Amino acid sequence: MTQLKFPIYLDYSATTPVDPRVAEAMIPYLTEHFGNPASRSHSFGWTAEHAVEDARAQVAALVNCDPKEIIWTSGATESDNLAIKGAAQFYKSRGQHIITVKTEHKAVLDTCRELERQGFEVTYLPVLDNGLIDIEAFKAALRPDTILVSVMLVNNEIGVIQDIVQIGDICREKGIVFHVDAAQATGKVHIDLEALKVDLMSFSAHKTYGPKGIGALYIRRKPRVRLEAQMHGGGHERGFRSGTLATHQIVGMGEAFRLAREEMDAENERILGLRNRLWQGLSDIEEVYLNGDLAARVAHNLNVSFNFVEGESLIMAIKELAVSSGSACTSASLEPSYVLRALGRNDELAHSSIRFTIGRFTTEAEIDFAIKLLHEKIGKLRELSPLWEMFKDGVDLNTVEWAAH
């Protein structure tokens, strides 16, 4: 058995390491080919421009669209802002209503909040207890003045995959602009923008073994979608997003997406095996709950609540593992995960949740170590937990009157 290196990284949905092949492709564009892709008067600029256009084609190939439909941004947060604010502001004469979902990433939710301050009306759709959208509830939320719908493809916390095929069909039929945040989806699910009725799609490099600080937005040309730019300046990226292009970052994203396209089928199969092994190894612990649907879910994600154990203290106990939690104590706001609460999970289970996300460099030995460690530490923390003691004594915790503080 190979020697394990600690801590073991199981937080691939937070970010991924840059694949060494990606890093290697990027380096020449920092030192040797450092030109500004907007320089038209010499070969430094031409070389850089060529690299940028190659990368654009690589990103487009992964999601099956025309490279002209891809523009570069600083990441998925910026892409979400540009797509949502840009479309809402451009189409506001048609209507003021936007629909999104309660479990979206903050980059979408906070952008929608900002639009509410600007006078738009936003519906935040609830989800079913498996984390998926109820299509009937979505249809019921549509109004004649709905101009924009934003739904993520893969949820960052629970990994569930929303049915963007059906939602896209409905939006197209009604002439509503449809934006999809796909930051967590590239390399994990097949995306075919030729077939999908999606108008705008956000991408990030660093969730798919590329560098941080670079992302892209897909903007459909047929039928054409228009946006109001949010960043003004030199008119780069056909005026959608001004600012000198970060050639090395773009090259990195292109290479990362090229590798994803080539390797995703084999990789996802391997990762699914590891995820199932992990879940099998943990599901025999008493009072363990899986958060989110298991079938409509990417292979990489396992989100589990260990009842009667608080998430932050569990993370401290399993310091050999780098994971994240939906517990209040790991967030700046002291609020437990709004995603888990949207599933109807009670606060205790939200506080007790751990997100394991598996990736390209995870090994079977690492998963086995994690299973063993969790068995030990859950037992230890439950010995310490008054709630566990009450549960074992047969007390129904819902009938206890707590002194809330």
Added chain:
Amino acid sequence: MAYSNKVLDHYENPRNVGTFSKGSEDVGTGMVGAPACGDVMKLQIKVGANGVIEDAKFKTYGCGSAIASSSLVTEWVKGKTLDEALNIRNTDIAEELALPPVKIHCSILAEDAIKAAVNDYRQKHDSK
């Protein structure tokens, strides 16, 4: 969360974990917090005939600093009279453990747990 070594020590080696029989005459039990808020502390004191706390035990559901605060408190109350125990302030706990500002509520909860345990003991005895 970057914790002090004292928090880590109490977290790794919690003192006086356990349970006394709730019904015992010489035991006072305080349970504070709520699962929905992410922390629940149960503190129990065993009081001698001379009114001095002889022993203490705790169980805590919560973050590392909640566990450390309650573990520390079980050490501090031992050997104190009930009134002396009531004089333990959350600021003393926070200072001893060098709690970060967002974790001050854990020390407040620990102070409340002492009060609740002492009250429970006194109620048992006053009602006679």
